[in-house]
Amino acid sequence: MKYALIAEHVGWFTIALMCRVLSVSRSGYYRWLERGIPVQEKRRVGMEMLVKDTYEEFEAAYGAPRITKELNELGYPCSLNYVAQIMAEQGIKARNGKGFKYSRNSLTMLNVSDNVLWRDFSASKPNEKWTTDITYIWVEDKWIYLATVMDLYSRRIVGWSLDESMTEALVKDAMAMAFSRRETAPGLIVHSDRGTQYRAQGYVDYLVSNGCRLSMSRKGNCWDNAPMESFFSRLKVELIYAKNYRSIDEAKSGIFAYIEIFYNRKRRHSANDGMSPVTFEEKAALAA
The missing domain is CATH 1.10.10 (Arc Repressor Mutant, subunit A)
Incomplete structure (x- = not known):
């Protein structure tokens, strides 16, 4: 909603x-x-x-x-x-x-990166540009937090993490999943907002050690990370509000099914000529 x-x-x-x-x-x-x-x-x-x-x-x-x-x-x-x-x-x-x-390690504005992405959400190949963010999900009587990583080439969610606290570990776990699934090369742009988790030195060092270029939205500008905001909106309308989960285990199971089975493999995306993210990547790989 x-x-x-x-x-x-x-x-x-x-x-x-x-x-x-x-x-x-x-x-x-x-x-x-x-x-x-x-x-x-x-x-x-x-x-x-x-x-x-x-x-x-x-x-x-x-x-x-x-x-x-x-x-x-x-x-x-x-x-x-x-x-x-x-x-x-x-x-x-x-x-x-x-x-x-x-x-x-001090969480100040010193770790704010330039907006390298600058709203250019197009990509010519996989693992050229990723974007990441956190959203809140209300379950039973508390908030849980979902961090996701999207490859802008196909809009595929390549990494995600769900936890009961919004910490540096949450965003680092989502990124670790993405790195374990994809073959990246130096120069990969990773875009996020200016949240303290994304400015934590451990997270910054982790991305730099994997050859990434950090990019951050301007303060208070939701359009700078529009694809991820759009994904979160669809996730909540199509899953969270419809299911109204009553336990964290139910929510985790439902979110897994939505991301890995429905969104990545079945849901058609306008940015992919009407194909799902996985189908779009597979077709592009065959044509290469």
């Missing part, structure tokens, strides 16, 4: 922009917001994004007290303990905070 997609990205993009991109009304979104997901959970996800955004905006100089004051002044009521808990869970500390050691 489009409204859920909007709720997941509050704090990253304006509601007006997301409603316009997804062709829904703001009034409809607010009506949905009044029922839908429990208020406490929606607030938690929104606050996590706001805390990380404020932390990055002030280049890691603000700790929990200043971030709390900043958010309250902006009209987002929160307590110091609440913000401190979020920061602890996300593993972020102020540069001048107790226990902070400035190193290559």
Whole structure:
């Protein structure tokens, strides 16, 4: 459902922009917001994004007290303990905070890469350009997180990972699956947003060690990773909202079937002349 997609990205993009991109009304979104997901959970996800955004905006100089004051002044009521808990869970500390050691592992804006892809979503061959992202999925009474890697040549999902926490390990596991399945060469462009997981030094080093060129969307610009946003939208409309999974095991099984059996092998894609990603790659390999 489009409204859920909007709720997941509050704090990253304006509601007006997301409603316009997804062709829904703001009034409809607010009506949905009044029922839908429990208020406490929606607030938690929104606050996590706001805390990380404020932390990055002030280049890691603000700790929990200043971030709390900043958010309250902006009209987002929160307590110091609440913000401190979020920061602890996300593993972020102020540069001048107790226990902070400035190193290559510090999650600051220093690891932001240029937008090498620059919305050129075409590719002349497999493993030339990949894009990756994370989405939230509501299951029973909690969020789970899905990281995926797409090859822009065929729009095939070549790697993915599902977990109950949104960490560097989540995105690295998805990328590890992709590398294990594909034969890559130096120069592969890997595009993502500016999330802290994608700027973590371990993840950056992992991609560089595999010969990749990192590319990142501009801040707050959803169009810079449009193919992945489109995939997540289809996944949720065609699977998640239709099934309404009641357990994490059910969700994992369903997502596996959707990606590996339906989307990659059966679902026709307009970018592939109406062929599924696997069929498109197989036909191109025969013609080569």
